[in-house]
Amino acid sequence: MEPEGLPKKNIILAAALAFGFYFLWSALVPKFFPAQARPSQAPQAAQTPAAAQTQATPRIDNISFVAWGEAGKINLAHGAAIAELRLPKIGETAGETVLAPGSAFLETSVPAAPDSSWTLQPDPETLRLELPVPGGLLIKEYEFTTGQPGFGMMRLRFQGDKKTAVQVNVGLSAGFEHARNQQQQLFAGYLGKKSLVVNYPKKKERTVAAALEGELPLDALGLAGRYHLALIRKLGTWGRTVSAVVDKPNGHWQTVLTLAGGQTVEIPFYVGVKTEHAMSALDLKNMLYGGLLGPLKKIIRETLAVFYRITGNYGFAIILLTIAFQVLLLPFTVKNLKFSSKMKELAPKIQQLQQKFKNDPQKMNAETMQLYRSHGTNPLGGCLVMLLQMPIFIALYGALNDSYELYGADFILWIKNLAAHDPTYILPILMGLAMFVQSKRTQAVSTDPSQKIFLYVMPVMFTFMFLRFPSGLVLYWLTSNVISLGLTVALPKILDKIS
Template identity: 35%
Template sequence: MDIKRTILWAIFFVSAVMLFDNWQRDHGRPSMFFPNPTHTQTATGPASGTPGLDAAATTSAPAPVAGTAPAQSQPQAQLIHFSTDVYDGEIDTRGGTLEKLVLTKNANAGGAPFNVTLFDHTANHTYLARTGLIGGDFPNHNDVFTPVPGPLALSPDQKTLTVSLESPVKGGVKLVKTYTFTRDSYVIGVDTKIENVGNVKVKPSLYMEIVRDSQAVETPRFSHTFLGPAVYTNEHHFQKITFSDIDKNKLDIPSSANSGWIAMIQHYFATAWIPQQDAAREIYVEKIDPTLYRIGVRQPLATIDPGQSTNVSARLFAGPEEERALEGVAPGLELVKDYGYVTIIAKPLFWLLEKIHGFVGNWGWAIVLLTVLIKAVFFPLSAASYKSMARMKEITPRMQALRERFKSDPQKMNAALMELYKTEKVNPFGGCLPIVIQIPVFISLYWVLLSSVEMRGAPWILWIHDLSQADPFYILPVLMAVSMFLQTRLNPTPPDPVQAKMMMFMPIAFSVMFFFFPAGLVLYYVVNNVLSITQQYYITRVMGAKKKAA
């Protein structure tokens, strides 16, 4: 029995099954291998009195609090348009909510702008960041605020832009919400001033939440990237929450903390509320509509005497998952760029890729050079593997003869093969072990290239204008198929005709998937295959020359 070929077939089978599983998850179907775990702890929802949503929430403005009628004296809600160097957005005066937020800054030097809409509120898509007060009949995201006069565009000579809105007085409380946008920053300061203009003491709580539907965006075909809420605390660290877990009320997150943040993650981009550190808060996650989910924090405030006020400062991140920038915003926020189980390997690889990019100034060439560097590091292992394959190829005719001779007696055939391996000093595992050792690195680099927003809009050469999109002319996938075919020809021919045909079919099967992969990923595999072919051909020639000389 050819153990090496069996292992290779097992690896191929597992890879095919995992790709199919990713396709299943990408189309909203349950995973075959990663069922939702059953947890014992259920996160607490928002406290009684938290304003909710009803079916009307999917229209152009948030719905009123369930069970209450809007005040007749409330003015008509309107949208306030604002713009900065990185944002173009709208604030709804109903609740002073960020209704729309479009990222307008260039993704890369010389590249196209992001032009990605994060917050939005249409008939087909809802994604909002909002705040309000609970604990009484206080202003919340359903009340119509009044804009404070002031500029709504960041001028070239300004570093910051502030937009303020005042709520109507409710329960003796007036709320003033101020957004502060900073030049070249995706962090928005959100200052909330709570004024007690009544005659009695009040003790409200401030909630900050992100509301979103489960509509996927910008996910490459045949690839699965996480979409959903996430929580980070100093005690429990980073935790992702799937929409299906929320549907089944299977949550295992801290219900309270005094640190961290809550977020909503999608491919390449994220939004996160970052309250003040060392401020006690309750965390809640829930489904509020057949298609809407929310994650938020409820921050209790100190008692406010009549005529007094209190200020609560928080930050709202809304932007690309640029790892280095995220590290400087809040502890652990860089984890929204999720590498999964290979984080320990992927983070150093991305660091190295960044350093190479800083030297060459092009992400495509950085991928090429990083692949060359990885191949150089693994050269001794690869050389051992190719030498073993070359020896196996030499004795393949003798192996076929033994199989033919003892085909009716598998036990004798295996014994004869083992004796042949021993006589020729060939290790059947010699070609597999080096490959197995390299697999975690190659998988990690796959996730680095798939998760890095730096690839979005990044050109390489000629026809490749965006490494995050599929090759428009399918040149790289065709080169990928050709390189796989050449590799197959260099490997020992399987003695079984069916296996031989399957090995010839593999390049076609894989190339079909690579037609839809981002160009950056395909470029990595093409370069890796070309280097492998060169190395294998060289080693085979050297061994052949040595054998001829001997």
């Protein structure tokens, strides 16, 4: 229940909290969980290095190759690039196509050999290709790590005179299978644990290239989507030069290296889902749990996994997770209810002050604040539980939004994908109704019509804001509101009996 005092300030405060929540969400979520460009919106470089401008694309016919077992498969296309990649089923992770047809991951070209073509060489152990280049032969081999789908090695070897060198461009274009509704970013990791994530639609290419030219040698470079990652590792100092190739409709990133005659470069790569196991193996767990709220996000995902093992359903797991958080917040909820009870006691006195000083708002506000202080309460006390839930809410958004396990995970009836918004909008509407009932109960004592406006404004505003949120997040907020409503009914009776 809200007091009758300070009506104008309460209106301003409520409006500030409501819009503050919205703008805080808009400002913080991109920072903690960056929004990036879709693959089809790759940048157009303001200036392309000469090597990229003269790049030629050697072409071969499509080649299919079984990798990581019978269900795993890759297709190669021009530039001996991985044009399509399908992973086998491992454990509970279903086999699926990660790189969509038309990708060009690890596309390899030599500017000095514009008319040469890759040829496939028979080799029972590896996928081996050759490209004639000036002064020798460029050999490219793919090896696939047994028992670890997505992990592999690309080996480049220049057979030629030691006094001869050849420039080789390695491209990183990757179209993830679920990319229609997800986002993508360029990721660069440096030796020395420094990392850089570039949201490339927001930066000019020359700025990106300058940012990548750091003091530390580049260790990892790749493209990260919402659920997937296509990454090359252990680049060494030769991998510093990164540029955007613009002679294709969508563009792509590439790294440039120079091989001397007889030199071999081994480049480990990973193409797959951003699971905790894979990120640990790549020493990139900060991609899952980076940022200020990373530790909280990790706790949420691990707790959710425990509840999933108990229930076998991620929807029920989210409900149990909500109950667990409500139990943790119970002391603050009790404090909030005591605050509401105190405000109910003070309401008649506040009304008297309003009548007494109705022609002197400044005096009325001063006397009302003095009344609060004399009774040991604070008009902002009712916001405590909401403020405490904000970090949980934002971290939960990141945990649900990035969790591949939730992609396609159904709950009940019409909810078929907890990682996507509810296409029927039933869930956010139910959430808004629950929020309305809870707000109506807490404001039932108020007689100020200006305050009662927010009884209707807040639920409507939150409902519209949640329409495009993941269903799992809306389910959390709905469950939280229902539990809070139950507590506001039951706890006062319990506290009265105790007192």
